[in-house]
Amino acid sequence: MRKPHRVSVSFIILMAYTLLSLFPVYWTVTTAFKKPSQIMVTPPQFIPTSGTLDNFRQAIEEKSIGVFFVNSLTIAVVTTLCTLLLASLAGYGYSRFRFRGRGFSMMLIIIVRMIPALIYMVPYYIIFNHMGLLDSKIALTVVYITANLPLAIWLATGFFDEIPVEVFESAKIDGCSEFQIYRKIALPLVIPGLVVIAILVFLAAYNEFGTALVLLFNDSNKTLPVGISGMLQLQKDTPYGLLAAAGTIALIPAFILALTTQKYVQKGITAGAVKG
Numbered sequence: 129m130r131k132p133h134r135v136s137v138s139f140i141i142l143m144a145y146t147l148l149s150l151f152p153v154y155w156t157v158t159t160a161f162k163k164p165s166q167i168m169v170t171p172p173q174f175i176p177t178s179g180t181l182d183n184f185r186q187a188i189e190e191k192s193i194g195v196f197f198v199n200s201l202t203i204a205v206v207t208t209l210c211t212l213l214l215a216s217l218a219g220y221g222y223s224r225f226r227f228r229g230r231g232f233s234m235m236l237i238i239i240v241r242m243i244p245a246l247i248y249m250v251p252y253y254i255i256f257n258h259m260g261l262l263d264s265k266i267a268l269t270v271v272y273i274t275a276n277l278p279l280a281i282w283l284a285t286g287f288f289d290e291i292p293v294e295v296f297e298s299a300k301i302d303g304c305s306e307f308q309i310y311r312k313i314a315l316p317l318v319i320p321g322l323v324v325i326a327i328l329v330f331l332a333a334y335n336e337f338g339t340a341l342v343l344l345f346n347d348s349n350k351t352l353p354v355g356i357s358g359m360l361q362l363q364k365d366t367p368y369g370l371l372a373a374a375g376t377i378a379l380i381p382a383f384i385l386a387l388t389t390q391k392y393v394q395k396g397i398t399a400g401a402v403k404g
Contacts, residue, residue, distance in 0.1 A: 153379065156372050156375045156376060156379075157372070157376050157379075158174075158175075158176055159368060159369060159372035160183050160184065160369065160372040160373040160375070160376040161176060161179035161180060161181070161183070162176050162179070162180070162183075162369060162372075163178070163180050163182070163369075164369060166178075167368050167369055168368070182369075183369040183370055183372065183373035184373045184376075184377070186370055186373075187370055187373045187374050187377065191355070191359055191370065191374070192347050192355065193352070193355060193356075193373075193374050193377055195347065195348060195350075195355075196347075196350055196351060196352040196354070196355030196356070197352050197377055197378070199265060199349060199350060199351050199352070200334050200351040200352040200353070200378075201334070201381065202265065203265055203268055203269050203272065203333060203334075203351060204272075204330050204331075204333040204334040204381075205330070206269050207269055207272040207273050207276065207329060207330075207333040208326050208329045208330045208333065210269075210273050211272075211273050211276050211277055211280050211325075211329045212280070212322055212325060212326055212329070214273070214277060214280075214281075215277060215280035215281045215283075215284045215325065216284050216310075216315065216318075216322060217310070218277075218281045218284065218285075219280075219281055219282075219283075219284025219285040219286075219287070219288050220284070220288050220310050220314055222234060222281070222285045222288075223285050223288035223289045223291075224288070224296065224306075234281075234282070234285070237277075237278045237281055237282070238278055238279075238282055240278045241275075241278035241279050245275060245338065245339065246338060248271075249338070249339065249342050252267075252271055252339070252342070252343065253342060253343065256343065262343065263343065263344055263345045263346055263349055264349065265349055267343055268339065268340055268343055268344065268351070271339055271343070272332070272333040272336065272339075275332075275339075276328075276329045276332055276333065279328070280325050280328075280329060283321065283324070283325050283328075284318070284321070284322070284325060286321075287318040287321030287322070288314060288318060290318075291314060291317050291318070295313060295317075296309055296313070296314075299313050319392065320392045323389050323392035324392070327385055327389060330381070330385070331382065331385075334352075334381060335353060336351075336353065337353040337354065337357070340353065340354045341354050341357075352374075352377075352378050355374075356371065356374045356375070356378070359371060359374065
């Protein structure tokens, strides 16, 4: 008799937590479709009686949110692809081969991740200024790849470690080269793990604010977080509807990721729970 009671209590707690977590998203999306007269009202309109697309039109046409969105998406996608390529190669090497200084070099890699990112801002600024890459999406992409590689390499190494050694030995006996083993055997087996890494890297690059604020100046190069923050500086009064529309646009990639990668995330999280 106790089990149904426990299940029902757990269900109620989970539902309450889910509603509390989703309410800010719901409020942002509904506010994006509200008219200015419907936003700051008492009592608040939890369910809008009418809607408008004026906030989205103004955000895209007048505030360049579309440009910022494309910049963020492009930088995040390129960062993710390059990081996955480099991290998978490095992770495979660290997992497959034992060499002098392996443990020390992996420790150095993760130490880089532990250093606060703001410490690198002045060196980045000076280096890219001398290279003529300041205020460019290339410079920001290079920074994001460098910042995300340490964690990606560590995670990739762990996923490759879960592949039984017998799989590699069988491939060697069949005459596969090391690169063929990596490309045709190891990579397909760790796809769920690589998807998890891709999501972490993509969201980190897509949502990053501090580095983009320092390295980018022109509106044509700014990313979405920097562009949205600039909307507050240009307005005397807080444009809640405009900000909500920009925030709703910014949610689109995360929403698509949640719908398309759920099964891979579940496999990636449980990878290594059962070996063999």
